[in-house]
Amino acid sequence: MRMLVNAYFAKNIGDDLFLKVLFDRYPDVEWYLLTSNKTYREIFSNYNNVVILRSLSVNFFGLRKVDVFSKINNLLNFWKYDGLVIIGGSIFMEGPDWKGFLTSKSILPDKLKKLNKKSFIIGANFGPFSDNDFVNSHKKYFSLFEDVCFRDFNSYSLFKDLKNIRVSTDAVFNLKKDDSNSIVMERSIGFSLINLEKREDLRNYNTVYNDKIVELVEYYSKLGFSINLFSFCEQEGDLSMCNNIKQRIGVEHKSKVKIINYNGNIDAFLVKYRSCDLIIGTRFHSIILALLYNINVFPIIYSNKTHNILNDLNLEGNGVFIKNMEKLKPENVIPIPNKIDIDKVCDEATNQFKALDLFVGKY
Structure with a gap:
């Protein structure tokens, strides 16, 4: 076919x-x-x-x-x-x-x-x-x-x-998980960042967003964590945002910060992502991947699409809307409670392909 x-x-x-x-x-x-x-x-x-x-x-x-x-x-x-x-x-x-x-x-x-x-x-x-x-x-x-x-x-x-x-829920929940023990866990915090300067509807929050990310990075660095800044899409400005944040943080923290840019190698990116203890995620799929891999996640909600799927998964309440970030204090970053049955969610996500399965004769 x-x-x-x-x-x-x-x-x-x-x-x-x-x-x-x-x-x-x-x-x-x-x-x-x-x-x-x-x-x-x-x-x-x-x-x-x-x-x-x-x-x-x-x-x-x-x-x-x-x-x-x-x-x-x-x-x-x-x-x-x-x-x-x-x-x-x-x-x-x-x-x-x-x-x-x-x-x-x-x-x-x-x-x-x-x-x-x-x-x-x-x-x-x-x-x-x-x-x-x-x-x-x-x-x-x-x-x-x-x-x-x-x-x-x-x-x-x-x-x-x-x-x-x-x-049905997001199709990425159908991603095949590598359950091997090859993932080396690090004492690290992962940040998924976006460039608000490229988004007309969010540009007014750019300064506050950048300031708070710097504050959060330095907060977790002082606690002894290494920091991974994840760029999900270089074309949309994620990498420039990561570079900007690393430039702004204090000299004493820079050695603890790594930038992981998605360069087309999906598996290598996911290995780094799965090694984190906590994801502070702005990108929609930074949250989906964290849930899929059972990583603690704190969403920064910049779009209704994120709010809607968290609602659908009964995970609303944790996280912060980007327009309210000015009030966020690092000590109040409380990850989403692990209350979803991820196997059930992944099973439901196969329904995204229900009609296509019938068409190609897969099932």
């Missing part, structure tokens, strides 16, 4: 984990990636079932948008493929030219539908948005798909009247 797959191809560890989970789950499917980003040939070089469609020219419609392609009808031989999977998280955000973007990204699933081929959306959340027309227009768009599975109930509730809409 040959399937097209579209995602956020920007070397973001969270989105690359979506792809890893997908490829691991269906080793007998040939996956054709709708990107000309050569990096992905390297990231998944050990997968014989992954092909980069190098001839396509990419148009990016906003930083967090799924890739779409110009003149797609002329570039793809649609008959060669059995269907399409779009897998990603924040891929339905309202932008200034959302109507034009929606028209563009409807081309591929519409063409496939007319050829009686199936398209699937896996792992997404919906929003943020301010225009109800944005919701209504996406109802028409979702009708092009065999199945749409959101990752939070808030997104699902907007479209639950549609028969092809479902909900």
Whole structure:
């Protein structure tokens, strides 16, 4: 079986984990990636079932948008493929030219539908948005798909009247865990950081966020912990943020601070991540990974998508909203209590792939 797959191809560890989970789950499917980003040939070089469609020219419609392609009808031989999977998280955000973007990204699933081929959306959340027309227009768009599975109930509730809409928890909970004893635990605190200067809606909190991260790093350093600053996506400014924090901390703490930048080596990044005693996480998937690996985690909530999934998992209450960080004191950083049955959560997360499993005949 040959399937097209579209995602956020920007070397973001969270989105690359979506792809890893997908490829691991269906080793007998040939996956054709709708990107000309050569990096992905390297990231998944050990997968014989992954092909980069190098001839396509990419148009990016906003930083967090799924890739779409110009003149797609002329570039793809649609008959060669059995269907399409779009897998990603924040891929339905309202932008200034959302109507034009929606028209563009409807081309591929519409063409496939007319050829009686199936398209699937896996792992997404919906929003943020301010225009109800944005919701209504996406109802028409979702009708092009065999199945749409959101990752939070808030997104699902907007479209639950549609028969092809479902909900399950985040797809990264399907990641195969290496339960070997090869992970060397360190007395370390991991920080997942984002660059607020690149986010218009959060830019006003940039100074407070930076100041508090510096304060927290120095606090845990004084307690004897080593510090790992994790950059999940260099393109979105995580690495520059990590470098900025390391520059700002006191000289006496610098030797204890390491920067771990995701460079496309998923396994190496996860080994470092799993070695931490505590994660203070801003990135959405920094929290998901901590829960998956049973690491204590304190969320810094910068988006409703984080708040919504914590709600769904009955883990609301711990953590801090980024807009309230000024009031945060280091001694009040209390991790999420370990009250979820992670095996049950992981089992439920397989439902993200329920419709695709049936389509490819996996189960």
